Amino acid sequence: MSGPLIVGIDGAELSAETREMLMHPTIGGIILFTRNYADPDQLRSLTRELRQLRKPRLLLMVDQEGGRVQRLRNAFTALPPLSLLGRWYQSHPQRALDMAYRHARVMAAEVLAVGVDMSLAPVIDLNRGSSVIGDRAFSSEPEEIIELAGHYLAGMHDAGMKTCGKHYPGHGSVEADSHFEIVQDERSLLAIEQDLQPFIALHGKLDSIMPAHVCYQSADDRPAGFSHFWIQQKLREQIGYRGVVISDDLDMAGATIAGTMLDRWQSCHAAGCDLALVCRPESVAPLLDELDALHQPLPDTSASIRKLYGRAAFAFKEQLTVPEFRAWRDSLNRLSEAHSD
Numbered sequence: 050m051s052g053p054l055i056v057g058i059d060g061a062e063l064s065a066e067t068r069e070m071l072m073h074p075t076i077g078g079i080i081l082f083t084r085n086y087a088d089p090d091q092l093r094s095l096t097r098e099l100r101q102l103r104k105p106r107l108l109l110m111v112d113q114e115g116g117r118v119q120r121l122r123n124a125f126t127a128l129p130p131l132s133l134l135g136r137w138y139q140s141h142p143q144r145a146l147d148m149a150y151r152h153a154r155v156m157a158a159e160v161l162a163v164g165v166d167m168s169l170a171p172v173i174d175l176n177r178g179s180s181v182i183g184d185r186a187f188s189s190e191p192e193e194i195i196e197l198a199g200h201y202l203a204g205m206h207d208a209g210m211k212t213c214g215k216h217y218p219g220h221g222s223v224e225a226d227s228h229f230e231i232v233q234d235e236r237s238l239l240a241i242e243q244d245l246q247p248f249i250a251l252h253g254k255l256d257s258i259m260p261a262h263v264c265y266q267s268a269d270d271r272p273a274g275f276s277h278f279w280i281q282q283k284l285r286e287q288i289g290y291r292g293v294v295i296s297d298d299l300d301m302a303g304a305t306i307a308g309t310m311l312d313r314w315q316s317c318h319a320a321g322c323d324l325a326l327v328c329r330p331e332s333v334a335p336l337l338d339e340l341d342a343l344h345q346p347l348p349d350t351s352a353s354i355r356k357l358y359g360r361a362a363f364a365f366k367e368q369l370t371v372p373e374f375r376a377w378r379d380s381l382n383r384l385s386e387a388h389s390d
Contacts, residue, residue, distance in 0.1 A: 056076055114171065131201075147200075160359075174220050180225065181226035186221050257357060284321075311336060
């Protein structure tokens with residue numbers, strides 16, 4: 050059995066306490082952060098141990114979007130922010146689409162090479178004034194995002210990695226940051242339709258979708274990840290999405306509107322989330338204790354977990370012998386350096 054919680058852990062090595070905690074049947078996967086990474090050899094050793102810990106094996110994730118959200122940096126290609134590709138699209142659309150594919154293909158190949166299944170990417174929000182989205186988004190225009198993200202998703206899939214579109218139905222048009230505050234979007238449903246367009250157009254190519262911790266008041270006073278309307282009625286029934294729904298981090302301030310950590314898990318599960326992120330290690334053990342105290346059966350999410358396992362299409366050492374692949378990495382590094390100057 051695999052459980053629905055994807056949890057954060059401490060350190061670059063597994064302690065006996067962490068190893069024991071990860072045997073809990075409620076846990077189905079790990080989300081890795083910079084705190085878990087020293088160098089590629091260390092990470093390969095860690096992911097090997099995590100993969101061997103139990104059966105079905107744990108799902109391993111990371112945020113490796115590029116720009117300011119890149120957890121694995123030392124010895125990895127420096128990935129430019131997605132907004133740079135959107136700016137290129139204005140003058141050189143074919144070059145931008147090619148670079149979107151390269152960006153995703155290189156990112157995915159490097160992440161898979163160290164034993165991590167997937168990066169929670171790409172962001173397909175509109176860049177329309179959000180302090181937390183900003184340059185993480187391709188563009189402010191839905192049509193441009195759809196085209197650029199389509200090539201990005203193809204790059205991930207060709208490398209052997211599953212995809213995650215975030216943050217449904219759109220976090221990019223509200224300024225506040227749901228990491229630090231409860232976020233309200235007062236717009237009408239008609240206005241929100243523009244933010245929805247990339248999710249509608251690309252839903253068949255997205256293996257997973259992450260809802261935003263934003264309250265869209267015109268539809269529901271609960272954040273989208275806790276909303277039956279947004280997940281069941283809109284995403285599943287109207288859009289016809291059949292992939293995995295992963296809640297954003299339940300530790301975020303935007304999720305506190307749902308109550309305690311236990312309340313948050315119960316709310317996102319009832320709304321239709323298949324998996325849920327709990328990124329702070331100190332939050333995990335208390336939640337497991339509370340779930341145990343309920344003496345209630347928890348969902349077996351083995352099928353959802355299996356859908357998201359990564360399988361590298363090519364051995365990474367073989368890819369490094371291909372001049373074109375090496376050129377892709379070099380071009381991304383140069384773009385990142387130019388962007389940071």
